[in-house]
Amino acid sequence: MSAGEQILALAGGVGGAKLAHGLAMTMEAEKLVVAVNTGDDFEHLDFYISPDLDTVMYNLAEINNTETGWGVTGESWNFMDALARFGGETWFRLGDRDLATHVERTRRLRAGEALSDITENLCSRLGIACAVIPMSDGPVRTIVETSTGETLPFQDYFVRLACAPQVTGFRFDGADQAEPAPALARMMEGDSIGAVIICPSNPYVSIAPMLAIPAFGAFIKSRKIPVAAVSPIVGGQAIKGPAAKMMAELGVDISALGIARHYEGLIDGLVIDEADRDLLRPIEELGIKVLVTNTIMRDVAEKSRLAEQTVEFARRLKVTA
């Protein structure tokens, strides 16, 4: 791989997975590396579940469930129904097809394989050609701090309590001990990465856990490689998920400008939606280049177009620090 040829995309859940899919459809496979948040990972029913890895994997394999936004297309729920009859926990919905991912991943983790090696193999089995790498093989657990003082493991907050608690902050247990996954570490040591794209994922619970890994955060913040982000906030709303609710509870301006301020000093460019064109000037005043385009990805064409524009934008960026 020649110097600067690769794009490193940072992705969390649905929005990140959509842009990653766009990138995969429009780039040569060997030039795309998708690093994925594992702060949402948890153990449930004795399975090791990695929701963001699964969402990215299912989107890239084009077997994602577009109705739910998570899980596998053509899913059935007979396992869950039978488990309910036994009084088992059903708040985290595990579809019959999806379950194979958890069974296989968990079995192999117990057998001593690394999460990144398992991920590579599962992705390969699903015909995914680009690199999909969990941010770390070590455990990092996102903990949501709430206004009642209670702290919640992420999936309890996100799924069981449907994001109802008011957040006051986040903690990434284990992050300071975590190392980037070996394949990521090798790339970071080389010169193949020409630009970083922060996908339109939740900045607090999808992107922040990755940056909380010291060596990975230091690499992104080293300012040697241009970094472009795609705003997950459009017209004052999150396309999906609790990002806007979190911003409100944290007292942050719910806008692409709020996103720009959040990423200030980290990114060189921000992709915002046409709906937010009036924020171009204030964002540029932060020293961040802006690309205004349609950032809502409703179909394959929109994903591809946004991916191409973002890559072109990111490659043209100069490190501003």
Place this chain on the structure above:
Amino acid sequence: MSAGEQILALAGGVGGAKLAHGLAMTMEAEKLVVAVNTGDDFEHLDFYISPDLDTVMYNLAEINNTETGWGVTGESWNFMDALARFGGETWFRLGDRDLATHVERTRRLRAGEALSDITENLCSRLGIACAVIPMSDGPVRTIVETSTGETLPFQDYFVRLACAPQVTGFRFDGADQAEPAPALARMMEGDSIGAVIICPSNPYVSIAPMLAIPAFGAFIKSRKIPVAAVSPIVGGQAIKGPAAKMMAELGVDISALGIARHYEGLIDGLVIDEADRDLLRPIEELGIKVLVTNTIMRDVAEKSRLAEQTVEFARRLKVTA
């Protein structure tokens, strides 16, 4: 429970489960205790799987799959299909509904619950009123000895190799260290059991593992309580499963008389099919009482009738030793 009021039924797979269902339909629930073989149990895909317990449980709950003879009715196979795509092991078919049993049982075993406690709870959840008790909470593993000298864990022989190898004998690893499950042990100490019924299960791999548990074998062989068996061989053939093939390979007469000789000294009575009426005399000559009736259980009526006749026959038996 007054003295002698309970029936203890020994059951393995399909034939045993059918008669157990007949017994459950025709007896007061508190008078029926079904002890189930766990020599077939094994670990697969990191699940603890207990095929005979499941077959008995599904039959008693009337959710058994009558087409396959194992598993749950209305089953789907999406988990298995998805696992195949990952290159996972699919020789042991795990349906989506059935999987809930394995997930829940395995999770609770890992959490330290006893197999017999878990079984009681799962059965209760499925509305089963009589006692279903695994023969032991300790591990007993049936190993098939074959003509090539190779020894095979039971499910490898039974499912993976479809009973193709020629058997020369059986071993029940762990049996000599195993204790009967606590609920069985309590019954054995009391005087509530009036008769034992050995269901038409495979004598070598369903019933023998139970008798190989020293305290349980000694109880059955103590000759204090009459024991009746129902022949799994009808007209020189096994209704289901490899019993007849095993008898042939072991050089045993494939007939109800062969079964009588196998159980000689252990049983006081044998229920044989009308098709085998000509064997009545030679079996009686072994000192075993005989009931000739229709032993093929094609429907609920046939199961109930055989169950009622067998209970009546067993209760009338005198210990002959």
